[in-house]
Amino acid sequence: MAKVPLLKDVLKLIFSKPATIQYPREETPVEPDARGRQYADLSKCIGCSLCMIECPPKAIRMEKIPEGYEVPKRNARKIYPVVDYFKCIYCYRCVTVCPTKAYVVTNEYRLASDAPVNSRELSLSTLKKASQEPSQGEGEG
């Protein structure tokens, strides 16, 4: 039985760079369109809750947009989706069912944290902060 030249392969690997990626210190290469963290762009969101209804693991909750933001008129109920990234399975069903294509997709995969991680701040950062007077006027309207 002929012996396979495994030794050659082993020697080659001893002197080559390790295949293992030292993860926290070194970034894992991911594709630019890999499914990572997604959040709603509130300038497009109309608050229809379809993403919440369709979400397979029920990771999305609709919340009231807090005071002090300029909310587009299309979003009459003034609600927006908050994705709980610990529950999310990154299937992008919310992205594909959204009637206004409001979801912003990224390939960010580093989401480990002690504290709960959700899309609240990211989504709210897409809205302009309103100056005091117009926000009051909008609230009355």
Place this chain on the structure above:
Amino acid sequence: MTEEVSKADKVVEIPMTVEIPVGPQHPAVHEPILIKVYAEGEYVVKAEAYTGYNHRGVEKLAEKKTFYQDIFLCGRVCGICNTVHADCYVRALEHILNKEPPPRAKYLRTLAMELERLHSHMLILAVTAEIVGFDTLFMHMMRDRELIMKAKEIVTGNRVLADYIMVGGVRRDLNSEKIDKLKKILTKVEPRIRYYWRVFEEDVTLNKRLVEVGRLTPAQVTSHGLLGPVARASGVATDSRYHDAYDAYAEVPFRIVTRKEGDCMARSLVRFEEMQVSLEICRYILNHLPEGEAVPDERRLPRRFPEGEAFTTVEAPRGELTYYVMSKGGVNPYRVKIRTPSYNNIINTVPFYVGHMIADVPAILASYDPCISCMERVVVIDLRKGIRKKVSMRDLAKGEA
């Protein structure tokens, strides 16, 4: 000394049957199944399988969720073969809706499933190498498997859980740039697979541990309903890709790989050859991808389903996977029945452990404390009369021997 011996009138000979639980923690593969092996000395005299450690109630949960949410749920029945599960379920939904996906989508589905077969076979072959004590080969194969995971990431957007298949097509398309990347990966992977194939064929350790071990005859395979590479390694040419010709398999040229030996080595080599066939299928698809739309607009898909039922099969990497989906109208399925090939293959091969050595039971025993639970019977030899009789341990304790 001699006086003492002459005083004795009985010799108690105890043939011990040792009950060894293989699993449920990591019995060879990362699946929680318990195989209770009864061994006399080094040889297995009886084996029993206990399942149910990983029961998650997926079928019941599928009835509670909508048809579309179930696509992602079915993808999570098994991590390794998630695309085939999703494909099988989605094809059942398409039957109920009477909808046909476009040809490009069919090709892309086939591509994703073949990439899955490649990495699944590579994983199980690497684990086989690890079990027989060839850890270096395991590491090498897992390193090269990463290339295929990358290919899957390029196609589907995630390296493991694809979530790629949707009613009426797939969820993302390929462009020429991605096709070039995939072709490069395939040319990189092919010589590696051929190399490992040669290692399996020629290496002394692997040959000693795998050849003539766990032999199954074609009669045993058919009578016990075994599926997939297990059946094909015993010369039973069963392959639902060929019989059913679902998705693009009717148009893509491929062959059913069979071997006659039926032992562990034959099963490994069948997987290697199937990987070769899969590579050919992938290359054919990348070269002959039909033009047209592949991605349906998920916002326009019907939310409510008509009444109907569908029974679909897919050739998963481990064998024939079947789904039965029943709809009574509305948004939820009335029943989703899943039959996976692993369950058939694992439960029904249990009698065939008998006669093999413990080390040949495809499992790592070293990390477990063997539990000597019982010594079933003893033999009492009456030296004066020369009679051997068997009594139970309980009777011996009562002094009735």
